Amino acid sequence: MARELKRIAYVEDEPDIRAVVELVLTTLGGVELDVSTDGAEALRRIPAFGPDLILLDVMMPGMHGPEVFRRLREMPGCAVIPVVFMTxxxxxxxxxxxxxxxxxxxxxxxxxxxxxxxxxxRIWDGAGA
Known part of the structure; x- marks a missing residue:
């Protein structure tokens, strides 16, 4: 039986979108959510947080989502965490x-x-979690 999705790292620079997703995932989903507002912050926070899944915005100032994804894949412990892009x-x-x-x-x-x-x-279950 698959584990329950409980820890999500979320990376989003837009405050309004971020607020909605935070509310939904913590209130309706009951997940522990670690939020980063840009790619550099995400690269610092995600390895220590150890999420089950990463929800990653594509278009962000500075470092865009695909670059954050590539860098996470090079980090020990982060290479196998399922990543879902939002765009x-x-x-x-x-x-x-x-x-x-x-x-x-x-x-x-x-x-x-x-x-x-x-x-x-559903995505997490399909990713073999």
Whole structure:
């Protein structure tokens, strides 16, 4: 039986989106959430937090999501953590490029806050967690 999804690292620079996701995942999902507001902060925080899953925005100032993903894959302990990209640029070609990098899934923005936790659980289960 698969473990329950309980620890998520979330990386998002937009405060309004971040607030909605934080509320949904902690209140409806009951998860322990570690939030970073940019890629550099995520690279510092995620290895110590040890999440079950990483929810990663694509377009951020400084270091974009795919670069954060590549760097996480080079870190001991982070290489196997499933990563889900969230993006407003969800054209098929772009989504395919994120999946080709090794992402577990891509969630387009806008997303349905009421189903986000369940969606992440399905992705996590499918990633072999």
């Amino acid at each position: 407003a640029k969800a054209q098929r070609q772009e989504c395919d490029s994120y999946l080709d990098l090794g992402a577990a899934a891509v969630i387009p923005k806008p997303f349905d806050p009421m189903t986000l936790y369940d969606q992440l659980c």
